[in-house]
Amino acid sequence: MAEIVSLPEAVAELVRDGDTIALEGFTHLIPVAAGHEIIRQRRRDLTLVRMTPDIVYDQMIGAGCARKLVFSWGGNPGVGSLHRFRDAIENGWPAPLEIEEHSHAGMANRYVAAASGLPFAVLRGYVGTDLLAHTPTVKPITCPFTGEVLTAVQALQLDAAIVHAQRADRDGNVQLWGITGVQKEAVLAARRSLVTVEEVVDELDLRPDAVVLPSWTVRWVAEVPGGAHPSYAQGYYDRDNAYYRAWDPISRDRDAFTEWLSAHVLDRQGDG
């Protein structure tokens, strides 16, 4: 059964230095507040996993939380580059960042394999690309039935997964809808998990389009209204596009970033 706790309490127990963690969300429902709490608790040497690392991962990388990034597309959607990510890779600031990169199809299947308790997944992918030469978790595999050569990707086992959802009930059953990305797979691929939610309600009304994570599949639930801002929570608030654009000049400059980090993350209390 999921335990309903505050965000700082959940993060303190969930994330340990050196862990492999994913904060998933495909443009929608990105657990930004949880990422900021990880920065405030000064976690280090994390392997950060996400299909689409965007500005919250840029912030975590710039704040020095990450040792390695596992991803398939890293950018500020609709705006441009992630400058803290680029500075880490191109110049090693604030620390060198190891990368392991995939395609979306590969990452999605790696989560599915881990959620399924399998060591790998099979797909038609990566063929002819230079990703094969640089990514050790992708290898060719021969089909035992037809002899066809396909591609295997290693399961993406996580120490911890964090996702954001619209709501949970008081027993910790979680409901999310709209674009749900790989959130279910990420939670099921992780040893420990936290779901931040817009609100905790007495009863979840039935929504046929919703993904439900039953309470017993989640370790902690924290009520964090606005916890996905500047991304959006369908039915609650829209994407703050101005924030994404404003991030570009802040993130280009180390001093501007450091100042921003102090004012907007480090010197603030958790919202939990």
Add this chain to the structure above:
Amino acid sequence: MSWTADEMMSVAAARALRDGTACFVGIGLPSTAANLARRTHAPNLVLIYESGTIGAKPGRLPLSIGDGVLAETAETVVGVPEVFNYWLQPGRIETGFLGAAQIDRFGNINTTVIGPDYQHPKVRLPGAGGAPEIAASCRQVIVIVRQSRRTFVERVDFVTSFGYGSGPGDRERLGLTGRGPVLVITDLGVLEPDPRTRELTLTSLHPGVTVERAREATGWELAVAAEVATTAPPTALELETLRALEAADKVDQ
């Protein structure tokens, strides 16, 4: 009505999409062109975005592949593993619509790194996203990209998405099911792979553009078709529709 080179590019790309087919759409130029097509000659074009939104009918240009307007208007929203495994992989989707940071004479695309050293790139780009499998598994690929020597290079620094490799037979050898890039639409004209050599060949120029100018904007000895067509200029309807889409986009920002 006068128009810009970018508008001509979007219009030419929109025209290439057949009504009633399914199109896997990337954000940016491909999304603009696909939404223009749906508002002009292809009202039944099925838009599929990698966020899992199938049959999206956005009333405005989505700002990202996960824009809420896509989920709200889609026929169905599926998880990301499903969109790649069930929908893209078996070849159900007619057209993959991609952009590029670099493209070479055989239509191979780079969106990963600029520079010869992957570990220490000159420029780190966003990476692959859905593109490698879109390029492999859609029945055909259309590329939309502005033409310049920086982008049109002899060899891409990194093959993110496979075109024709180093020439004829490479796709077949690798067992790739889709035909590969059939059109490269730029702000100057249109390139198509030569049926024999697979080398991208200039087959059409937009009005007012010369072969010389296309050559200057290409980082290899550009092959030119025996007869180069002139792209039909944008119609008033195409331009008005495109401008309305882009104006709504700006207001929203």
